Amino acid sequence: MAATIYEVAALAGVSPATVSRVLNGAAVSPGYAAKVREAATALNFRPNRTARTLRRQSSEIIALIIPDIENPFYTALARGVEDRALAAGYSVVLCNTDDQHDKEARYLDIAISEQMAGVVLAPASARTDIDALLARNTPVVTVDRSTHGHAVDAVLMDNTDGGRAATSALYDEGFLRVACITGPRDVETADQRADGWREVFTAHSPRVKAENYLRRANYRVDGGRAAMADLMRMRRPPDAVFVANNLMSVGALQHLLSIDMEPPAIGLASLGDLPFTTWQKKGVTVLPWPGRRLGLTAADLLLSRIGGDHGPARTIITRGSDEDDPTG
Amino acid sequence: MAATIYEVAALAGVSPATVSRVLNGAAVSPGYAAKVREAATALNFRPNRTARTLRRQSSEIIALIIPDIENPFYTALARGVEDRALAAGYSVVLCNTDDQHDKEARYLDIAISEQMAGVVLAPASARTDIDALLARNTPVVTVDRSTHGHAVDAVLMDNTDGGRAATSALYDEGFLRVACITGPRDVETADQRADGWREVFTAHSPRVKAENYLRRANYRVDGGRAAMADLMRMRRPPDAVFVANNLMSVGALQHLLSIDMEPPAIGLASLGDLPFTTWQKKGVTVLPWPGRRLGLTAADLLLSRIGGDHGPARTIITRGSDEDDPTG
DNA sequence: ACCGTTCCAGAAATCGATTTCAGGGTCAAG
DNA sequence: CTTGACCCTGAAATCGATTTCTGGAACGGT
Structure with missing residues (x-):
């Protein structure tokens, strides 16, 4: 049903490796590249992200975990995160914890085992445990609230x-x-x-x-x-x-x-x-309590971590309102 | 860094197959089962969902795609979907399209290529194209709005x-x-x-x-x-x-x-x-315009499809308010 | 004409869990 | 004592894309 890279390869008369190279921008001779693209279009090929993630050990999705999706402050924050993340080529999925530790733990677990690129987390409480996330080097930025005793980036209000x-x-x-x-x-x-x-x-x-x-x-x-x-x-x-x-x-x-x-x-x-x-x-x-701005700042920070910034953990105290955009 | 099933197997002195069986409830002798569980705990083992999804060809995540996350109607709907889905053992991730077809297409694409268990979709417009989803047999329920010319379940208001x-x-x-x-x-x-x-x-x-x-x-x-x-x-x-x-x-x-x-x-x-x-x-x-109720109903329908209900597409017109719970 | 690069393509390994398949053991019936 | 049924277990195949490794071809320099 779903076209795989092997079928594309077969149709284009090349190996799967070559198809992968074409689709990921590696050096391939123009003749083959054209053939591959044509075959991919013909089969309506969409790479299976699961397979890609398994191999690459990292997806291009950012998890945003918030305590109350019905609070407009958090939805504004979500919009901020989303705007920055989408612009950088990442997708955002939102997870709602209701301030319950079990739901939160479940979503944190998913973020790990789906190998997400990073996590923006508004913790249910200071007891929230993000050790597992840190142990796997998943970038994490806490926002609005911090967690106790973790050396992790935080974007907070005063x-x-x-x-x-x-x-x-x-x-x-x-x-x-x-x-x-x-x-x-x-x-x-x-x-x-x-x-x-x-x-x-x-x-x-x-x-x-x-x-x-x-x-x-x-x-x-x-x-x-x-x-x-x-x-x-x-x-x-x-x-x-x-x-x-x-x-x-x-x-x-x-x-x-x-x-x-x-x-x-x-x-x-x-x-x-x-x-x-x-x-x-x-x-x-x-x-004013600028949720959107918090989200923008948190996303900027997270993206820089995903990009390889390994400096010491930072805490940013945000001021101002939603109107002024932080430089990003 | 992350413990794999092979490491658990090695520590427990069994094969990876046996570890998998223990964790998935297949028949394994009690002695081995105990050893495996012990090893898994010791290593803080969490199965890699990416690998599992790749093999099983389906994850346990439901995507909920809505046009405006800042609209309380949709967040109430989200809560409804969430309540039912979590109770059934699925997790819900929320995707916000802003009524933009390109963002919507992106999330639909993710739902496919992440092999999600199902999709609850409030389409940006009647032009929303869900053929790709249907082609891969991913269960879809549209909610609040329908799509044009697709034989797909819909939960609507009058x-x-x-x-x-x-x-x-x-x-x-x-x-x-x-x-x-x-x-x-x-x-x-x-x-x-x-x-x-x-x-x-x-x-x-x-x-x-x-x-x-x-x-x-x-x-x-x-x-x-x-x-x-x-x-x-x-x-x-x-x-x-x-x-x-x-x-x-x-x-x-x-x-x-x-x-x-x-x-x-x-x-x-x-x-x-x-x-x-x-x-x-x-x-x-x-x-009254009961978002939560719409969400509950849509989730019930989706879960029955995920459970293997292959009957013809249904359209449910919801009435009543958020107070009365539909039987589910 | 020969050797050393460079470039490109394919074969095969890899990611980590699940599942099929095959074999060894146990037990009961004949 | 043999045969068949059944139950566990491990080896190996599998999911689909990426990436390393390997080798052949082309090309330039001497």
Whole structure:
């Protein structure tokens, strides 16, 4: 059914080796080359990538492993990776882990045993184990989050500073007690963003125990909604809240609208754009959180590793927004 | 670096064939089996999938090819496919085509030459060519959209009826002139949804040329925004609009808010939920458009084909919402 | 005219797992 | 005791492309 290189060779009257050489640009006399190309076209020949990968010990596919495909931050990141990778001749396949270690392990295993050219990984948690990947010299770049104790390239945002800046912005607007909704325990970005918040909170309310005004949720809409509701039930509720990611901000805002307390009645600062928003009014502070840019940078780094860059592991802290393209 | 089956065999003191049998559940005496398992663990052996795929002529990966990874409808669909596929022991990789035929062709080519177990495809357009896939007997299920002239399984929504229902709902609310914003030319869902609208529109305004109140945009937020703006600039603007997908509805709503004409000042009916919405007021009619359900159904169908079901091609028109799970 | 390169093509090895095939052993029935 | 059936096991073929190795032809220099 599928034409093989042997059939092409037979039709062109040459050996399979010659066919391979023609298709890979090695030196072959023009007469044979033409014959081979003609035969390949006639048979609609497409080289079997499995065989090629087995022999070459490396495919031309990059795996992108992300925790939540339904979060527009990660899909923007995916687009960034994709744009760079396709331009460099690689294809990208996306794998969704749902923040579950077993699904993540499964996809990491696939990346290894399919001998993929490289992996861009947003780890489910710091416990993610990439030793197997490193042991086989597969280039890896972690993005958005890092893994614990691995000497591996990382492209990150300054989370602590993000938390600080967002919280400060609210105090600057005149709010007096800024709560925080952050992500799950043992997700490093969640802790760091909360750290930034805690620092500013404590400076403004030294007598109040910060943890009372800290909520942890699952980085998704429902989590933000529930956490916001929980905060508003406090005996002394906050008058503003720093929400540590885009989706939870949506949830928080949904809850505030439902109890008729829309910003700026209560202050709200979000790390990352509200996706697909129809919220036009003032009162929500948005700090850009450039997923696409992270993806572009990570892909550039990964491609340079695939290209043979064996320098020591680098950590890049990205700043700026999606609008400015990093030089690549 | 990577342990092979030969090394495991050597360590266990058996032949590679026996190692393979142990790992694949064929009959092997318990003593050897234990030795092999021990050796495999000691060497941290992971079978090379490339080699396995080459020999078996089929991998255990399902490709899901979608036109816009940033559209929550498709990510919900992806989750549906994923849930079913993972449960059945297959892994899913996601490929994003951006509605571009060249990117789509590239991924289709990969699906073939990586010998993937099956493909769930939301075609960029009816011109998408899947002959190569069919020629190699790779199971294919198209979803959301179909391809022209291929006898292939399809899981679709009733687009025409959706357009009809959404438009009727607006007239029932008392609006008098319902415009339509649909997707690009030569995308079948766009045409069908517009057909449904046209039917109802013409019944209500037999003297008006329907095409005057029809706009085509790119199925994304900016497209919806621009199309809405265009409609409002008409000498005689509509008093309501049927918007044919979720993202364009967001854009349309954004424009209406910006000119201070928020629903229900103007009627708006959307095919599909407004994603991540913070819009709480009435005045927007939403017809459920269950992406996840489509994905579940498509995966079920694909898995049955992979399992050897060679019956004639089926077309399934999905109804209902994401809440009810299809029996699978 | 002879020798040493250079160039190009084919034969064969290779990647690593699976699977067919063939043979050796065991066991039961005759 | 022999024969047949059955079960394991290992040797070897296989999947399809790439790449090394080998050798023949052509060509240039002396």
